[in-house]
Amino acid sequence: MIKFGVIGTNWITKMFIEAAYKTGEYELTKIYSRTEARGEAFLNTLAVDDVDIVTTLSDLYTNIDVVYIASPNAFHFEQSKVAIESGVHVIVEKPTTSNPTEFSEIERVLAQHPEVRYFEAARHxxxxxxxxxxxxxxxxxxxxxxxxxxxxxxxxxxxxxxxxxxxxxxxxxxxxxxxxxxxxxxxxxxxxxxxxxxxxxxxxxxxxxxxxxxxxxxxxxxxxxxxxxxxxxxxxxxxxxxxxxxxxxxxxxxxxxxxxxxxxxxxxxxIGQVIDDNPMIHEAQDFADVINDPVGNHVRYSQWFQLAKQVNQTLFDLRSSANIVFPADQKEY
Ligand SMILES: NC(=O)c1ccc[n+]([C@@H]2O[C@H](COP(=O)([O-])OP(=O)(O)OC[C@H]3O[C@@H](n4cnc5c(N)ncnc54)[C@H](OP(=O)(O)O)[C@@H]3O)[C@@H](O)[C@H]2O)c1
The missing domain is CATH 3.30.360.10 (Dihydrodipicolinate Reductase; domain 2)
Known part of the structure; x- marks a missing residue:
């Protein structure tokens, strides 16, 4: 079983947890929230036992295999980076990062932790x-x-x-x-x-x-x-x-x-098939396949990673063409 933790206590995290359980590959062991009360309230909406509520990233990134990150976009970079540095695989909601500078920094840290896999949750x-x-x-x-x-x-x-x-x-x-x-x-x-x-x-x-x-x-x-x-x-x-x-x-x-x-x-x-009630099942299964067999699924993983990188660059180029600047663009890394 892949032990996973989550960041974000909104409906999308609940949907991912349900999808993860439907694959039969994952077991939720930690919920991160900025407050214990919100973490507890979120846990009470789930049908799972033996889950720790944590309020620090260091507690979250101990004894889990993968984290699912569904925080506001501006937090994706830092929360992903600390996970990779802790040897934890990352499933991060779209968009991965705010700009290509952050994405390059993620690539740099991944190169130092080649065992870690980094997935963008582009479910469709x-x-x-x-x-x-x-x-x-x-x-x-x-x-x-x-x-x-x-x-x-x-x-x-x-x-x-x-x-x-x-x-x-x-x-x-x-x-x-x-x-x-x-x-x-x-x-x-x-x-x-x-x-x-x-x-x-x-x-x-x-x-x-x-x-x-x-x-x-x-x-x-x-x-x-x-x-x-x-x-x-x-x-x-x-x-x-x-x-x-x-x-x-x-x-x-x-x-x-x-x-x-x-x-x-x-x-x-x-020509389409009837879609599943939960649209996140297929990505949860695909990511589990890579985590369970990284060598056998290396080509698929690399394709998703390159796609995520191109999407990140294109989003930035589009935003730049309209002169929309994020505070994240002005940070130094
Ligand atoms: N794949 C999909 O279909 C799908 C659908 C919806 C959203 N998303 C993605 O999921 C991510 C979250 O979206 P959302 O609409 O759920 O975001 P959100 O409601 O604004 O925030 C998500 C969680 O982050 C924490 N949070 C909220 N404000 C924060 C702040 N100022 N500082 C730090 N943490 C904060 C909260 O958890 P705590 O209070 O417990 O800390 C909250 O439950 C986004 O990247 C979005 O693109 C994906």
């Missing part, structure tokens, strides 16, 4: 329907680009409108639409088409300088990819990938509920 690319999309891309003649969409009104936007500063909608915590929901379509674009040769981001800014929604353009040699995302409105547009006459249509690029192939005559074929 581990799902069977994403693999189907990758396979079906081969049937598209002369790729013409794509439109990828993930825009969902956030309950935290209500808080923002009420004058509050929710973490995810501030630059202080490396938040904003691009570094939150935008990560999913950007990940999909890079996993499917590779790193773009140039990018441009046109955001709608909040009064605090973070982006509430926006449009990103990814430029490739033979086509462009348009990406729409945001937290201040709902979109029901599907995502589409274009061949000359064929089209792949995906109901939602982060959730992947349905995947439809339209041939050159417009005949449609629903």
């Amino acid at each position: 690319i581990h799902q069977p329907n994403f693999k189907l999309i990758q396979q079906t891309m081969g049937e598209l003649t002369q790729l013409q680009g794509a439109t990828l969409v993930y825009q969902k009104y956030s309950s935290r936007y209500d808080a923002y409108l009420a004058g509050e500063e929710p973490n995810v909608l501030t630059r202080t915590y490396s938040g904003g639409a691009l570094y939150d929901l935008g990560v999913y379509p950007i990940y999909a674009a890079i996993a499917l088409f590779g790193a773009p040769r140039a990018v441009q981001y046109l955001p709608t800014l909040l009064t605090n300088g973070a982006d509430g929604k926006g449009t990103a353009n990814l430029f490739y040699d033979d086509f462009n990819v348009t990406v729409l995302f945001g937290k201040s409105a709902n979109s029901y547009l599907p995502s589409e990938i274009y061949g000359l006459k064929e089209t792949l249509s995906i109901s939602n690029i982060a959730e992947l509920e349905t995947v439809t192939y339209y041939d050159g005559d417009g005949q449609q074929d629903n």
Whole structure:
């Protein structure tokens, strides 16, 4: 059994714990919270026993194999770095780090701890329907680009409108639409088409300088990819990938509920599988495979790592094109 600890006591951590247990590979042994009371309250929502509540990273990183980190984005770097230095594998929520400087520092520390594995929890690319999309891309003649969409009104936007500063909608915590929901379509674009040769981001800014929604353009040699995302409105547009006459249509690029192939005559074929109730099961299983057999799964691991690095760079390039600066960019490492 892989012994794991968690950082973050919000709903996403609960979902990951449930996914981890469904794989049958993991056992939760520690919960980190800034306060014991919140840690206890979170534990009471879970159906697990024998879990320690800890309030320091040094207590968390003793006697566990892997940590799942779901704190506000700005904390991912430091919490991951200390884990790696402690010899603990890291599953960190997207986005891994705030910028490429932090990612390079993670790479440097990983080189000193070659036994440690570092995973970005980009759940959608581990799902069977994403693999189907990758396979079906081969049937598209002369790729013409794509439109990828993930825009969902956030309950935290209500808080923002009420004058509050929710973490995810501030630059202080490396938040904003691009570094939150935008990560999913950007990940999909890079996993499917590779790193773009140039990018441009046109955001709608909040009064605090973070982006509430926006449009990103990814430029490739033979086509462009348009990406729409945001937290201040709902979109029901599907995502589409274009061949000359064929089209792949995906109901939602982060959730992947349905995947439809339209041939050159417009005949449609629903090629997607029914998705699991818990969308994190496949990533939890993939990461367990690597932890249990790092040599046998080295190629897969390296591909995910390189993808995470390219996504991190592209997010930063997009953000830079819109002059959005995070406090994390001004830190010295
Ligand atoms: N994969 C997915 O589907 C998915 C979905 C949602 C979120 N996420 C990712 O999960 C991460 C967490 O997102 P979230 O919306 O859950 O964040 P959040 O609610 O702002 O914070 C998560 C946890 O971090 C701790 N925390 C909150 N504010 C903090 C602060 N100022 N300093 C230190 N710790 C603080 C809290 O735990 P304690 O009070 O117990 O310390 C809280 O439960 C993000 O990286 C996000 O991108 C992923």
